[in-house]
Amino acid sequence: MFDEVTRDNIDRHVVREFGRPKWCDARVKLVERDGRRAILKDVNDRPAVFRFTLGRCLIRREFRIYERLEGIEGVPDAYRRLDRDGFLIEYIDGTAVTRKELERGQDVDESYYRRCAELLEVIHARGIVHLDLRNGKNFILGEDGRPHIVDFASALYFPRWVPGRRRIVRLLGAFDRAGLLKAKQKLTPELLAEGEREWLARFERTRGILFPHVPILKMLRQRRRRRAKEARRQAGDGPA
DSSP: OOTTOOTTTGGGGEEEEESOOOTTSOEEEEEEETTEEEEEEEOTTSOHHHIIIIIHHHHHHHHHHHHHTTTOTTSOOEEEEEETTEEEEEOOOEEEOOHHHHHTTOOOOHHHHHHHHHHHHHHHHTTEEOOOTTSGGGEEEETTSOEEEOOOTTOEEOOTTSTTHHHHHHHHHHHHHHHHHHHHHHHOGGGOOHHHHHHHHHHHHHHHHHOTHHHHHHHHHHHHHHHHHHHHHHHHHSOO
């Protein structure tokens, strides 16, 4: 798949870039060739201090995660490594499940959340936990009507030989389930069952005890966002 796409000619096939990556993030680009699309994740032009230390390691690790999830419907297929700096995976044609998309008429019901939960069970059965599903943009509703989970940069894999593998995956997998329920609570609270609400509340209390620094970081981020918003508002009120 995309065998003729190389480092030398990759720029000719890039259609667009997603987001604005920090210096310590890989670039994510949409690539197209002969009418077929793929996602390129790449650290080739990242700062050397990141590229030659964590960058290449993270690229290699994430691609192996996709390879281990091969064959699971709802997870992008691994195409191939471009080189040490990047890889190509399947492009999922769909939209992230967000409040904005719901307002535009995106159809999300209880069956969607049920299928997401089933997909997580299959992923966990492979010994993999995602760990970044509090970011709702990692849930994609495909044009095929099926849910998809993307961006496994933070995922962890536990081989069968790891002692207590099932217990570890079950414990860490609770973060994935909480991410799904948080999305459900935020986007469609009327669909959140009482048992799910109680489970999520217990999880958040436990999480707050085990990771007390998290609320502090959240508070600092919120304060920074408020200041940025106030600065933009004042700039808008100023002279043209």
